[in-house]
Amino acid sequence: MKKLVCFFALCLSITVFAQDKAAIKSQVAHAIEELRDFIAIPNDALNPDDIDRNISWLKRKFGDRGFNTAELATENLPLFFAATPMEDNKPTILIYMHFDGQSVEPSKWNQPDPYKTVLKKPTANGFETVSFNELNDDINYDYRLFGRSTSDDKGPIVMFLNAIDLLKKDGKEIPFNVKVILDGEEEKSSKPLPKAVQQYRELLEADFLLIADGPIHASGRPTVVYGCRGITTMTLTTYGPIKPQHSGHYGNYAPNPGFQLAQLLSGMKDKEGRVTIPGYYDGITVNEDIIEVLRSVPDSDEAIADKLQFKTAEKVGGFYQESLQYPSLNVRGLGSGWIGPKSRTIVPESATAELDLRLVPESDGTRLKNLVKSYISEQGYHVLDHVPSKSERMANDKIVTVTEGSVTDAFRTDLNSPFGVSLVQTLESTFDAEVVRFRIMGGTVPIAPFINELQIPAFLVPMVNPDNNQHSPNENLKIGQLAYGIQALYAILSTNPQ
Amino acid sequence: MKKLVCFFALCLSITVFAQDKAAIKSQVAHAIEELRDFIAIPNDALNPDDIDRNISWLKRKFGDRGFNTAELATENLPLFFAATPMEDNKPTILIYMHFDGQSVEPSKWNQPDPYKTVLKKPTANGFETVSFNELNDDINYDYRLFGRSTSDDKGPIVMFLNAIDLLKKDGKEIPFNVKVILDGEEEKSSKPLPKAVQQYRELLEADFLLIADGPIHASGRPTVVYGCRGITTMTLTTYGPIKPQHSGHYGNYAPNPGFQLAQLLSGMKDKEGRVTIPGYYDGITVNEDIIEVLRSVPDSDEAIADKLQFKTAEKVGGFYQESLQYPSLNVRGLGSGWIGPKSRTIVPESATAELDLRLVPESDGTRLKNLVKSYISEQGYHVLDHVPSKSERMANDKIVTVTEGSVTDAFRTDLNSPFGVSLVQTLESTFDAEVVRFRIMGGTVPIAPFINELQIPAFLVPMVNPDNNQHSPNENLKIGQLAYGIQALYAILSTNPQ
Numbered sequence: 001m002k003k004l005v006c007f008f009a010l011c012l013s014i015t016v017f018a019q020d021k022a023a024i025k026s027q028v029a030h031a032i033e034e035l036r037d038f039i040a041i042p043n044d045a046l047n048p049d050d051i052d053r054n055i056s057w058l059k060r061k062f063g064d065r066g067f068n069t070a071e072l073a074t075e076n077l078p079l080f081f082a083a084t085p086m087e088d089n090k091p092t093i094l095i096y097m098h099f100d101g102q103s104v105e106p107s108k109w110n111q112p113d114p115y116k117t118v119l120k121k122p123t124a125n126g127f128e129t130v131s132f133n134e135l136n137d138d139i140n141y142d143y144r145l146f147g148r149s150t151s152d153d154k155g156p157i158v159m160f161l162n163a164i165d166l167l168k169k170d171g172k173e174i175p176f177n178v179k180v181i182l183d184g185e186e187e188k189s190s191k192p193l194p195k196a197v198q199q200y201r202e203l204l205e206a207d208f209l210l211i212a213d214g215p216i217h218a219s220g221r222p223t224v225v226y227g228c229r230g231i232t233t234m235t236l237t238t239y240g241p242i243k244p245q246h247s248g249h250y251g252n253y254a255p256n257p258g259f260q261l262a263q264l265l266s267g268m269k270d271k272e273g274r275v276t277i278p279g280y281y282d283g284i285t286v287n288e289d290i291i292e293v294l295r296s297v298p299d300s301d302e303a304i305a306d307k308l309q310f311k312t313a314e315k316v317g318g319f320y321q322e323s324l325q326y327p328s329l330n331v332r333g334l335g336s337g338w339i340g341p342k343s344r345t346i347v348p349e350s351a352t353a354e355l356d357l358r359l360v361p362e363s364d365g366t367r368l369k370n371l372v373k374s375y376i377s378e379q380g381y382h383v384l385d386h387v388p389s390k391s392e393r394m395a396n397d398k399i400v401t402v403t404e405g406s407v408t409d410a411f412r413t414d415l416n417s418p419f420g421v422s423l424v425q426t427l428e429s430t431f432d433a434e435v436v437r438f439r440i441m442g443g444t445v446p447i448a449p450f451i452n453e454l455q456i457p458a459f460l461v462p463m464v465n466p467d468n469n470q471h472s473p474n475e476n477l478k479i480g481q482l483a484y485g486i487q488a489l490y491a492i493l494s495t496n497p498q
Numbered sequence: 499m500k501k502l503v504c505f506f507a508l509c510l511s512i513t514v515f516a517q518d519k520a521a522i523k524s525q526v527a528h529a530i531e532e533l534r535d536f537i538a539i540p541n542d543a544l545n546p547d548d549i550d551r552n553i554s555w556l557k558r559k560f561g562d563r564g565f566n567t568a569e570l571a572t573e574n575l576p577l578f579f580a581a582t583p584m585e586d587n588k589p590t591i592l593i594y595m596h597f598d599g600q601s602v603e604p605s606k607w608n609q610p611d612p613y614k615t616v617l618k619k620p621t622a623n624g625f626e627t628v629s630f631n632e633l634n635d636d637i638n639y640d641y642r643l644f645g646r647s648t649s650d651d652k653g654p655i656v657m658f659l660n661a662i663d664l665l666k667k668d669g670k671e672i673p674f675n676v677k678v679i680l681d682g683e684e685e686k687s688s689k690p691l692p693k694a695v696q697q698y699r700e701l702l703e704a705d706f707l708l709i710a711d712g713p714i715h716a717s718g719r720p721t722v723v724y725g726c727r728g729i730t731t732m733t734l735t736t737y738g739p740i741k742p743q744h745s746g747h748y749g750n751y752a753p754n755p756g757f758q759l760a761q762l763l764s765g766m767k768d769k770e771g772r773v774t775i776p777g778y779y780d781g782i783t784v785n786e787d788i789i790e791v792l793r794s795v796p797d798s799d800e801a802i803a804d805k806l807q808f809k810t811a812e813k814v815g816g817f818y819q820e821s822l823q824y825p826s827l828n829v830r831g832l833g834s835g836w837i838g839p840k841s842r843t844i845v846p847e848s849a850t851a852e853l854d855l856r857l858v859p860e861s862d863g864t865r866l867k868n869l870v871k872s873y874i875s876e877q878g879y880h881v882l883d884h885v886p887s888k889s890e891r892m893a894n895d896k897i898v899t900v901t902e903g904s905v906t907d908a909f910r911t912d913l914n915s916p917f918g919v920s921l922v923q924t925l926e927s928t929f930d931a932e933v934v935r936f937r938i939m940g941g942t943v944p945i946a947p948f949i950n951e952l953q954i955p956a957f958l959v960p961m962v963n964p965d966n967n968q969h970s971p972n973e974n975l976k977i978g979q980l981a982y983g984i985q986a987l988y989a990i991l992s993t994n995p996q
Contacts, residue, residue, distance in 0.1 A: 229746055231843065241806035248727055248941030251826030251856050252771060252814040254806055258829030258851065259767050265760035271878075273750060273757070308739035308752055309891045316750040328749035331756030332844055335837035336829065343831045343852040345729065351832055353756065354841040358749050380769075393807040443746030 023166065025139045028483045031162040032135065032145065034061070035482070036117040038099075038154050039147040043184075045100040051077045051184040054099045058082070058157075058182060065164045067180070072200055074192035080182040081203065084174065092177040093493075094206035094456075096447055097157050097213060098186035101149035101475075108473040110146075117147040120476070127476075141480030150477035151468035156212035157182065159463055159485030166490050175496040179206055183446075186213075187471075190446035197453045204450070208419045209458035210492070211447055212485070215466040217436040219298045222427040222488065225460035226420065227412030227440035229324065230359035230448060233405030234369055236264065236376070237352045238398070239388065244337065244346040257351035258336045260398060264379060265353060268329060268372070273314025275329045277375045283362035286317075286325050293415060293439055294321035324442045327363040329372075330356045360440060365407030376400050411451040412440050413458050420459055422495060427461075430491040431484075463488065521664065523637045526981045529660040530633065530643065532559075533980070534615040536597075536652050537645040541682075543598040549575045549682040552597050556580070556655075556680060563662045565678070570698055572690035578680040579701065582672065590675040591991075592704035592954075594945055595655050595711060596684035599647035599973075606971040608644075615645035618974070625974075639978030648975035649966035654710035655680065657961055657983030664988050673994040677704055681944075684711075685969075688944035695951045702948070706917045707956035708990070709945055710983070713964040715934040717796045720925040720986065723958035724918065725910030725938035727822065728857035728946060731903030732867055734762065734874070735850045736896075737886065742835065742844040755849035756834045758896060762877060763851055766827060766870070771812025773827045775873045781860035784815075784823050791913060791937055792819035822940045825861040827870075828854045858938060863905030874898050907946045910938050915955040920993060925959075928989040929982075961986065 041057055042050045058080045059069045067082040080099070086092075104114040111118040111129070119134070120127035121143050135143070149155070160180070167174060181204060183190055197204060216223040240257040241250060270276050286294075301320050305313065317323030336351035338344055355372075359365050377383050382396040385403065392399065413420060415437065424435045441460070451458045463485035464470075465478040539555055540548045556578045557567045565580035578597070584590075602612040609616040609627070617632070618625035619641050633641070647653070658678070665672060679702060681688055695702060714721040738755040739748060768774050784792075799818050803811065815821030834849035836842055853870075857863050875881050880894040883901065890897065911918060913935065922933045939958070949956045961983035962968075963976040 231746070233843075235837075239808075241808060243806075245806065246941060247826065247828045247830055247854050248729070248856055248939070250806070251828035251854065251940065252824060253802075253811050253818055253821040253940075255808050255810075255812060256771065256829055258832050259763060259771070261832070262760040262763035262829070263769065265757060266764035269757050271761065273754065304751075306892070308741075308743065308748070309888050310737075310739065310753050311892055312753075312895045313751050314753060320751055323751040326750060328745065330745045330749035330843075330845060331754055331760070331834065331849075332745055332846065333835035333837040333841045334756050334759070334832045334849055335834075337831035337852070339733075339831040339833035339850045339852050345731075345828075345854050346830055347828060348830065351829075352837045354835065354837050356745050356749065356843050358746055390807050394804070394809055397809045441746070442749065442751075443744060 023169070024483055024487060027162050027166050027486055028139050028479065029135065030165070031158050031482050031486060032139075032479065034161065035145065035150065035155060035158040038158060039117045039149060040115055042115050043099055043101045043149055043154070044103050045077060045185045045188045046103060048077055051100065054184065055080050058099065061161055062180070065161060072196060072203075074196040076192045077184045079184065079196060082180040084178045086177050090175060090177045091208070092179060092206040094179045094181060094204060094209045095160065096181050096183065096209060096211045096450065097160070098153045098183035099149070099157060100184045100187050101152065101154070102187045102471045104148050105473065110474055114148040114473070117145050117150065120144050120146055139479060141478070141483060143479050144476040145479065146474055146476040148475055150475055151215070151464040152470040152475065153186070153213050155477045155482065156463045156485055159482060160212065160489050163486045163489035163493060166486060167494060172494045174493050176493065178493065179204065186446060193446055194449035197449050201453060204454060206454065206456060209447075209450055209454065209456050211445065211458065211460045212463055213445065214460060214462040215464050215468055215470065216462045217298065218466045219436065221298070221433050221436045222431050223436045223438070223462050224420065224424055224427065225438040225441050225462065226415055227361070228410060228445045228448070228460070229327075229440060229442055230365060230408045230410035231444040232357050232359065232365035232369060232407040234355045234357065234372060235352060235403040236261065236355065237350050237401040238264070239350050239393065240347050241349060242393070244344075244349050247345040247347050250347050254347045257348055261336070261351040261353055264376060264381070264400065265331065267379065268375065274316055277371050279371050280329070280368065281326055284326060284360065286322060290325070290439065291322065293437055294319075294325070297321050297436055297438060321439075324440055325360060327360055327368060328356070328358040330358070332356050358442065358444065359407070359410045361410045361412045363410070365409070369404055373402055376402070408444055408446065409448045409452055410440070411448050411458060415439060417457040419457055423459060423461070423492065426491045426495045427488060430487055461488065461492070521667070522981055522985060525660050525664050525984055526637050526977065527633065528663070529656050529980050529984060530637075530977065532659065533643060533648065533653060533656040536656060537615045537647060538613055540613050541597055541599045541647055541652070542601050543575060543683045543686045544601060546575055549598065552682065553578050556597065559659055560678070563659060570694060570701075572694040574690045575682045577682065577694060579698075580678040582676045584675050588673060588675045589706070590677060590704040592677045592679060592702060592707045593658065594679050594681065594707060594709045594948065595658070596651045596681035597647070597655060598682045598685050599650065599652070600685045600969045602646050603971065608972055612646040612971070612973075615643050615648065618642050618644055637977060639976070639981060641977050642974040643977065644972055644974040646973055648973055649713070649962040650968040650973065651684070651711050653975045653980065654961045654983055657980060658710065658987050660984045661987035661991060664984060665992055670992045672991050674991065676991065677702065684944060691944055692947035695947050699951060702952060704952065704954055707948060707952065707954055709943065709956065709958045710961055711943065712958060712960040713962050713966055713968070714960045715796070716964045717934060719796070719931050719934045720929050721934045721936070721960050722918065722922055722925065723936040723939050723960065724913055725859070726908060726943045726946070726958070727825075727938060727940055728863060728906045728908035729942040730855050730857065730863035730867060730905040732853045732855070732870060733850060733901040734759065734853065735848050735899040736762070737848050737891065738845050739847055740891070742842075742847050745843040745845050748845050752845045755846055759834070759849040759851055762874060762879070762898065763829065765877065766873065772814055775869050777869050778827070778866065779824055782824060782858065784820060788823070788937065789820065791935060792817070792823070795819050795934055795936060819937075822938055823858060825858055825866060826854070826856040828856070830854050856940065856942070857905070857908045859908045859910045861908070863907070867902055871900055874900070906942055906944065907950055908938070909946050909949040909956060911955040911957060913937060917955055918957055921957060921959070921990065924989045924993045925986060928985055959986065959990070
């Protein structure tokens with residue numbers, strides 16, 4: 001990796017230039033038209049033709065800007081790759097975004113077609129559809145574009161393309177080799193990605209990875225995320241009678257799988273939500289320096305409690321951001337027999353708990369799952385990876401079937417990584433606002449294989465408004481964020497890292 | 499209640515007479531035709547017209563046998579009542595049966611119409627439909643009649659009618675006043691019954707209650723049941739965030755309702771299934787005499803374990819029949835978020851456990867529910883009978899909503915009740931087999947209000963084969979049981995209780 005120093009003076013001059021408001025607005029106007037055109041191509045990865053049509057569009061748009069482009073075959077749908085001609089003396093930045101979107105249910109949207117972008121202005125009661133002609137006189141940054149993937153994640157791709165345009169108009173040379181990798185299956189968990197990254201390792205080689213996905217902090221301040229928790233899952237099933245039995249005939253005689261499951265789960269955590277399985281939190285240190293960064297995130301624990309309507313949070317961390325530094329053990333689902341109007345007077349045949357374990361870099365997913373399994377064994381349960389046979393049932397008093405999900409690793413880039421320091425300074429000077437720095441985000445992105453394979457510092461630089469209805473009907477992008485993203489990428493791509 | 503002594507010699511003479519096999523077979527042949535005719539009238543209590551048509555049939559059939567009949571209006575569908583002309587010097591026997599049946603799904607039956615009785619003979623692979631002409635030469639007691647309510651519970655009504663016929667043919671005087679009450683909503687929980695029994699208290703007054711419903715013991719031996727457990731239900735709901743939250747963002751921060759529920763439930767029982775809530779088993783004594791009766795039931799705990807495929811039963815009682823002498827606490831359902839393919843990475847908004855509590859006479863349902871609620875309070879939970887408001891959520895760390903079902907009481911007639919002693923002797927001498935005596939049955943019958951209102955000894959005398967597919971498709975009655983029921987009722991109704 002090339003050494004990186006930010007020339008602060010240069011950053012400032014860029015900032016002044018990029019903040020020529022008229023030039024930005026004109027570029028935003030262009031970006032709106034380009035985004036409408038892009039959104040109009042449906043992008044559900046369940047339809048491979050959708051992905052092909054989007055790739056054709058991307059080839060043309062990146063080609064027009066002087067990028068070399070390629071379609072990278074994978075085990076499933078292709079990835080799109082673009083790069084500026086490589087120059088040996090420049091560091092290389094790899095940008096990851098995705099062009100597929102969540103599946104749509106048009107009937108749930110307040111517009112006829114989620115792929116036909118609608119312009120709306122904010123009102124006292126929400127949003128009101130207006131004609132695009134309203135933008136002719138002035139681009140109102142509070143107006144929003146509604147459509148699937150306006151925010152997640154076609155918007156950032158269009159911001160990138162228009163930042164490139166603006167850099168060209170300003171005659172700026174980009175002090176990086178720029179590689180762009182665009183995923184077509186992110187919303188379907190990017191399953192082919194890990195193998196593809198291994199296969200195309202050399203092509204993807206870079207000094208830093210920048211991920212433009214997800215929303216900025218709710219405060220509206222520029223945001224940089226240094227890591228994401230990973231995830232793995234476990235399914236635990238306990239057993240009662242082989243078929244559901246009449247609870248009159250067999251209640252307090254046939255073993256009850258619900259009580260067994262309850263007893264197993266209840267021993268995994270204390271009453272304040274801390275995992276009590278030995279070793280679960282091993283290796284994690286949250287020192288004063290880290291606490292300081294975590295405290296700098298302008299979250300309000302009181303506001304979260306008020307919004308989610310609970311009195312006291314679990315006590316894994318002392319406050320919200322600290323809690324994210326630890327792996328979680330979450331009961332995401334419970335099921336046995338029936339509840340509600342369908343409930344029947346039976347001793348159910350089984351009871352199931354679905355667990356998810358969010359991981360941090362110190363907590364290897366396989367290690368944590370083994371700890372949970374050891375704990376279960378120590379409670380006197382026979383742990384199986386399959387539904388027990390009759391002979392297994394007759395030979396063991398207590399049986400748990402444990403099914404394990406795959407592991408998506410966590411990643412976390414050092415807060416003092418030089419490119420990260422430069423990134424933060426660039427954003428702070430561009431927007432004259434303190435950057436919100438997340439040491440690690442609670443959620444998981446399928447990007448971890450990149451980072452683990454390429455072994456480079458990685459940063460999420462979110463571009464879109466937090467209230468964008470990502471993954472839901474009425475997804476939208478605030479036009480002001482389109483301007484934000486163009487400016488942010490302009491500044492990042494024109495800041496000489498040497 | 500009149501004093502009751504069984505003249506054993508008389509019983510024997512009756513037996514000899516009633517066992518004139520040709521006379522019985524001839525009566526069975528008549529009963530088969532009468533049952534086919536009765537089954538042909540659909541009897542789903544969801545259709546009041548069905549119930550009316552059945553009552554018309556019953557009025558005619560009981561009227562033909564010299565009974566006075568009446569339709570008793572209730573809050574919902576009418577009950578059918580019939581009685582012989584009352585004579586002051588005779589004790590009165592009240593017989594409860596029901597003529598409604600479970601709803602049918604014809605497509606799940608192996609015959610075109612569940613209300614059109616089909617005759618089947620047993621084969622190596624199950625049953626094979628045969629023509630009713632096959633009965634012309636001989637009534638084969640191993641053949642079966644398939645149709646809705648053949649066993650549950652029109653069969654016993656037809657057995658009763660034909661026992662009356664046979665008594666008349668034999669010129670026997672019935673040494674009882676006989677009252678018959680036939681329920682038309684038993685399969686829909688007999689909701690109007692408690693009030694109706696109060697309303698018609700005088701009409702229903704009797705010295706003993708005999709309930710002809712349910713199957714005999716699997717051994718095929720004559721069976722008398724002295725009691726049934728009652729039932730009540732509770733629904734417990736714990737709360738997480740007000741709406742499901744992303745488990746990455748809020749896992750190990752927002753309270754997890756599944757863990758809370760698990761911790762609550764796990765403290766209610768020990769690991770061997772005994773309820774540990776203080777007072778739950780108060781008042782129950784199972785002494786050596788009782789144990790002897792319980793042991794006399796020809797159950798095999800090993801066979802139950804083998805059939806239900808578990809190694810060790812819960813330890814509430816030392817063996818199956820003993821376990822039924824205690825109230826149960828059964829988790830009949832658990833639900834939170836989703837399990838299986840629909841599961842999502844969320845912190846669910848709530849978790850629910852559906853409990854049923856089977857009751858014994860010592861265990862008042864309201865008292866047990868209060869014990870459970872006290873236990874929950876002692877664990878630091880705020881117990882509500884409604885979904886918490888925001889202010890309740892913000893003021894209390896741990897909240898449980900408890901919803902309570904109504905209570906159906908248990909009943910249990912003394913094993914030494916004189917009529918019961920006579921009943922057992924009559925059956926034993928009629929069938930030359932030891933009667934299986936159940937001190938209490940695990941399940942619940944909606945008959946408890948009768949017994950509690952009328953305060954008379956009550957006995958279930960089941961008539962039908964245990965493998966009758968009651969409540970399911972392909973319900974059937976073994977023709978031999980039709981003969982059994984006619985003989986049993988003949989013997990009971992001709993045994994002078996004075």
